Amino acid sequence: MTTDADHAGDATASLLLDAARRGAAYLQGLGRRAVRPSPDAIAGLARLEQPLPEAPSDPATVLAELDASVSPATMAMAGPRFFGFVIGGALPAALAANWLASAWDQNAALESVTPGVARVEAVALRWLVDVLGLPPGTEGAFVTGATMANFTALAAARHAVLARAGWDVAADGLAGAPPVTVIVGEETHPTLLKSLGLLGFGRRGVVRLPVDAQGRIRADALPRLSGPTIVCLQAGNINTGAFDPFDALCMRAREAGAWVHVDGAFGLWAQASPQLAPLSRGVERADSWATDAHKWLNVPYDCGLAFVREPGALPAAMSISAEYLPTSGAQRSPSDFTPELSRRARGVEVWAALRSLGRSGLAGLLERNCRQARRFAARLAEAGCEILNEVVLNQVLVSFGSPEETRRVIAAVQEDGTCWCGGTVWQGRAAMRISVCSWATTDADVELSIEAILRAMRHPGA
Numbered sequence: 001m002t003t004d005a006d007h008a009g010d011a012t013a014s015l016l017l018d019a020a021r022r023g024a025a026y027l028q029g030l031g032r033r034a035v036r037p038s039p040d041a042i043a044g045l046a047r048l049e050q051p052l053p054e055a056p057s058d059p060a061t062v063l064a065e066l067d068a069s070v071s072p073a074t075m076a077m078a079g080p081r082f083f084g085f086v087i088g089g090a091l092p093a094a095l096a097a098n099w100l101a102s103a104w105d106q107n108a109a110l111e112s113v114t115p116g117v118a119r120v121e122a123v124a125l126r127w128l129v130d131v132l133g134l135p136p137g138t139e140g141a142f143v144t145g146a147t148m149a150n151f152t153a154l155a156a157a158r159h160a161v162l163a164r165a166g167w168d169v170a171a172d173g174l175a176g177a178p179p180v181t182v183i184v185g186e187e188t189h190p191t192l193l194k195s196l197g198l199l200g201f202g203r204r205g206v207v208r209l210p211v212d213a214q215g216r217i218r219a220d221a222l223p224r225l226s227g228p229t230i231v232c233l234q235a236g237n238i239n240t241g242a243f244d245p246f247d248a249l250c251m252r253a254r255e256a257g258a259w260v261h262v263d264g265a266f267g268l269w270a271q272a273s274p275q276l277a278p279l280s281r282g283v284e285r286a287d288s289w290a291t292d293a294h295k296w297l298n299v300p301y302d303c304g305l306a307f308v309r310e311p312g313a314l315p316a317a318m319s320i321s322a323e324y325l326p327t328s329g330a331q332r333s334p335s336d337f338t339p340e341l342s343r344r345a346r347g348v349e350v351w352a353a354l355r356s357l358g359r360s361g362l363a364g365l366l367e368r369n370c371r372q373a374r375r376f377a378a379r380l381a382e383a384g385c386e387i388l389n390e391v392v393l394n395q396v397l398v399s400f401g402s403p404e405e406t407r408r409v410i411a412a413v414q415e416d417g418t419c420w421c422g423g424t425v426w427q428g429r430a431a432m433r434i435s436v437c438s439w440a441t442t443d444a445d446v447e448l449s450i451e452a453i454l455r456a457m458r459h460p461g462a
C-alpha cells in the first residue's frame with residue numbers, strides 16, 4: 001500500500017534528481033560558454049520581475065524557471081577561467097557534500113542535538129589546525145567568510161587584552177574601558193578595518209604602519225608597544241599576494257604582551273604546501289588567524305574560518321547559554337565559538353574537501369595555481385606587459401601601459417569572454433589582476449586565457 005507520504009517522497013526525490021541533472025549540465029557547459037553572462041541573458045532576468053504569486057506552483061516548474069532565467073545570467077565563477085577577485089571553485093566532493101548537507105538541513109549550533117554534523121566539523125577543524133601548521137590545541141569556528149572570521153578572532157582578541165587589563169568587555173562594554181592600541185598595515189584589507197569598526201575600534205583610532213613596494217609591513221616601523229594592544233598582520237595581500245614579516249613582528253609583539261592577529265584569507269593556505277610554507281614563516285607565532293575555505297580550499301560559498309591559539313579565548317567572547325538550549329554533550333558546543341546561534345553545517349564541505357584531497361592533493365592544488373600564476377606573468381612579460389608585483393603566490397598584477405590602456409584591455413578581456421580578470425590600482429598604478437585560485441583551472445585554460453589577453457592587448461578595436 002502506498003501512502004500520501006510515499007508520493008510526497010517520490011516527488012521530492014524526482015525534484016532533487018532534476019536539480020542534480022540541471023546542476024551537472026550547468027557545470028559541464030561552463031568551459032564552453034563565455035565566462036561573463038551575455039547581455040541577452042542579463043536582459044532575460046526581466047522575466048523574474050513578477051508580482052508575488054497568489055497561489056502555489058509546482059516545484060518542478062519553479063526549478064525549471066530558475067534554471068532558464070538565472071543559469072545563463074551567472075558569471076562562470078565555478079568554471080576554469082575566472083581569475084577575478086580571489087574566487088575558488090567548488091571541488092566535486094565539496095559540492096556534493098554541500099548538497100547532501102542541505103538535504104540534512106541541520107542547525108549546527110548544538111552538539112547534543114545535531115551530533116553528526118558537530119562531530120564532522122570538529123574533525124575538520126582538527127585537520128585544518130594540522131594542515132595549516134597552527135599550534136596544537138588551537139580552537140576554531142566556521143563562519144561565513146574572512147570578514148566574519150576576522151571579526152570573530154578579533155572579538156576574542158579584544159576580550160583577552162582587556163581581560164588582562166582587568167576589564168570584562170562582555171559584561172561592561174567599551175565605554176570606560178582601558179584604551180586598546182590597534183595596529184594595522186597601510187595595505188590591510190578593507191574588511192579587516194570593517195571588522196575592527198564593528199568591534200568599536202574606529203578607523204581613525206587605528207595606527208597604520210608603512211609598507212614596502214609589495215605591501216608588506218616594514219618590520220622596523222613597529223612602534224614600542226605597551227598596554228592592551230592588538231597587532232593585525234596579513235598573509236597574502238589581495239593585490240600582490242605578499243606576506244608580512246611574521247617572525248620579526250610576532251616576536252616583538254609577543255615580548256610586549258600584545259595580541260597578534262593574522263588575516264590570511266587566502267595566503268594562510270601557503271602553510272599547507274611544503275614548497276610555499278617558507279612564504280608564511282613564523283605565522284604560527286600569532287595568537288589568532290582568519291582564512292577562507294571558499295577561496296583556496298575550493299568549497300562552495302560561504303565558508304570562512306576563525307582560529308584562536310589560547311584555549312577558551314574564543315568561547316570567552318562568543319559563548320551564550322539559555323535554559324532552552326541543551327549544551328551538555330561529549331564534544332564542543334559549536335555555538336560557543338561563533339557569532340551566530342543558528343547556522344548551516346558549512347564544516348561538512350570542508351571535511352569533504354580535505355578528505356578527498358588529502359594532504360598531498362591540497363599541496364598540489366596550491367602549488368599548481370602558483371605555477372599557473374607564474375606562467376601568466378612570464379608569458380605576458382615576454383609579450384611586453386609590465387608585471388607590477390613579485391609573483392610569489394597566485395596573484396599577478398599587469399600593466400598594459402597608461403591607465404587608460406590598461407582599463408581598455410581589461411574591458412576587452414571581459415568582453416571577449418574566454419576568461420575574466422578584474423582591475424585595481426596598485427600603489428598609484430592601474431593594473432589588471434589575475435588571481436588563480438581554482439581546482440578546475442588546467443594548464444590548457446591558462447594558455448587559452450593568455451592568448452585571449454594578448455588578443456585584447458594587440459587589437460585596440462577588439
Ligand SMILES: Cc1ncc(COP(=O)(O)O)c(C=O)c1O
Pocket residue numbers: 085086144145146147148189191192234236237238263264265266292304
Ligand atoms: C586579505 C583578505 N581579507 C579579507 C577578505 C574578505 O573575505 P570575504 O569576502 O570572504 O569576507 C579578502 C577577500 O578577498 C582578502 O583577500
